Amino acid sequence: IQILQTDKQKKDLELQTTRIHLAKQRQVLILIALILLATAFLTIILFRQYKSKKKTNEKLWYQNNKIGEQKKELEKNLDYTNQLQEVLKDDLDHYMQLALRKQMNPHFIFNSLNSIQSFIMQNDKLSANIYLSKFAGLMRKVLENSEHQLISLSKEVEMLKLYIELEEQRFDNKFICNWNISENSNLSAHLIPPLIFQPYIENAIWHGLLHKEGERILTISIKKKENHLLCSIEDNGIGRKAAADISKNKIKHESLGTKITQKRIQLINSLNKTEIGIQYHDLSDSQGNPCGTLVELIIPATEMSILED
Numbered sequence: 001i002q003i004l005q006t007d008k009q010k011k012d013l014e015l016q017t018t019r020i021h022l023a024k025q026r027q028v029l030i031l032i033a034l035i036l037l038a039t040a041f042l043t044i045i046l047f048r049q050y051k052s053k054k055k056t057n058e059k060l061w062y063q064n065n066k067i068g069e070q071k072k073e074l075e076k077n078l079d080y081t082n083q084l085q086e087v088l089k090d091d092l093d094h095y096m097q098l099a100l101r102k103q104m105n106p107h108f109i110f111n112s113l114n115s116i117q118s119f120i121m122q123n124d125k126l127s128a129n130i131y132l133s134k135f136a137g138l139m140r141k142v143l144e145n146s147e148h149q150l151i152s153l154s155k156e157v158e159m160l161k162l163y164i165e166l167e168e169q170r171f172d173n174k175f176i177c178n179w180n181i182s183e184n185s186n187l188s189a190h191l192i193p194p195l196i197f198q199p200y201i202e203n204a205i206w207h208g209l210l211h212k213e214g215e216r217i218l219t220i221s222i223k224k225k226e227n228h229l230l231c232s233i234e235d236n237g238i239g240r241k242a243a244a245d246i247s248k249n250k251i252k253h254e255s256l257g258t259k260i261t262q263k264r265i266q267l268i269n270s271l272n273k274t275e276i277g278i279q280y281h282d283l284s285d286s287q288g289n290p291c292g293t294l295v296e297l298i299i300p301a302t303e304m305s306i307l308e309d
Contacts, residue, residue, distance in 0.1 A: 115170040131169055138162045145194035150302060153222070153229070154187035160197060160220070167205050175209045175216035182223035190229060191302040193268055196276075199258045200233045200295045208237025208293055211246060224301060231297045239282055239290030274300045 116135065119128035141159045145151050157179075164177050181187070201220070209216040221232040237243070265276045281294040 115166070118170075127169065131166065134162060134166050134169070138166060142195070148194060150191040151194045152188050153190045153192055156192055156194060156197065157181070157187055157222070159195075160201065163198060164201065164205075164218070167202075171205075171210060175205065175218055177218045177220065180219065180221040180223075182221075186224070187222075190224075192229065192299055193264065193276075196261065196264070196299070197231055197233065197297065199261045200297070203258060204233055204235040204237065204293065204295070207243040207247075208235040208239070210237075211243065212237045227301050229299045229301050231299070233295045233297075234283075234292060236283075236292040239284075240280070240293055241282070242290060276300070 116128055116132055119125075119131055138159065141155070141162065145155060145159060161179075168175065168177070197220075201218070204218055209218060215236070217236050219232070219234045221230075221234070223230055238246075262278075265278070269275055277296075277298040279296040279298070281296070282290060283292040283294055285291045
């Protein structure tokens with residue numbers, strides 16, 4: 001009986017140990033199952049996030065490509081718009097310049113018709129006929145030259161000489177004109193805007209020389225200096241200050257030719273990306289008294305061969 005009881009106690013102890021061991025194994029299995037379940041759940045979540053992120057990245061890539069294409073298209077349209085604006089600006093400047101050149105024609109005609117009228121009223125038919133013939137030739141040259149943006153320097157000088165001849169006849173040869181043209185000017189090879197010098201020559205005659213007593217001299221010089229043409233218009237008249245004082249006592253008269261030419265020069269500089277410069281110099285004698293005016297026009301030299309190329 002004692003032996004049996006001892007065996008029973010051993011078996012009960014072994015059974016209890018086995019139960020404890022099984023309980024621990026069950027706990028381990030449950031823990032492993034929970035870990036596997038959590039791992040599977042986390043894997044599913046990460047996979048879904050990966051798919052969502054991949055889909056989002058694909059959308060972003062597509063949108064970026066689309067934005068890139070739209071950007072290129074916008075840049076292309078912007079370049080085209082800028083080019084169109086430049087063309088339109090050039091066209092506008094060209095037509096404004098043409099309109100300003102056209103305004104010079106009535107200015108010439110008005111002044112010259114006054115002279116013809118004066119000859120007729122004096123019953124000087126011969127002078128009127130000679131003047132009218134020269135005037136017709138001048139108008140033909142002015143109309144021909146005004147159709148072009150640039151003309152040869154020789155044509156401009158030819159037109160100016162005819163204009164000065166008319167002014168000399170108009171004012172009974174009260175002044176003389178001297179021309180100084182350097183050999184390196186090459187009149188036929190260089191191109192300049194038409195009617196660019198005439199208004200300043202007109203001012204020298206009308207406002208400088210005709211109010212002066214004694215000898216009246218107009219000197220026009222043209223020479224090439226480096227890459228520019230330098231045209232000097234000098235008169236030994238009363239000077240700009242005295243001329244302005246005289247103008248104050250008369251009906252206000254604005255120099256239309258000079259005003260138009262200044263606008264033309266601004267447009268020419270803007271259109272051709274050049275810089276035509278004008279400089280005024282008030283001349284004085286040794287005692288400091290005004291003795292004339294010097295106007296210098298500095299024009300970039302444009303050669304005929306360059307234009308043809």
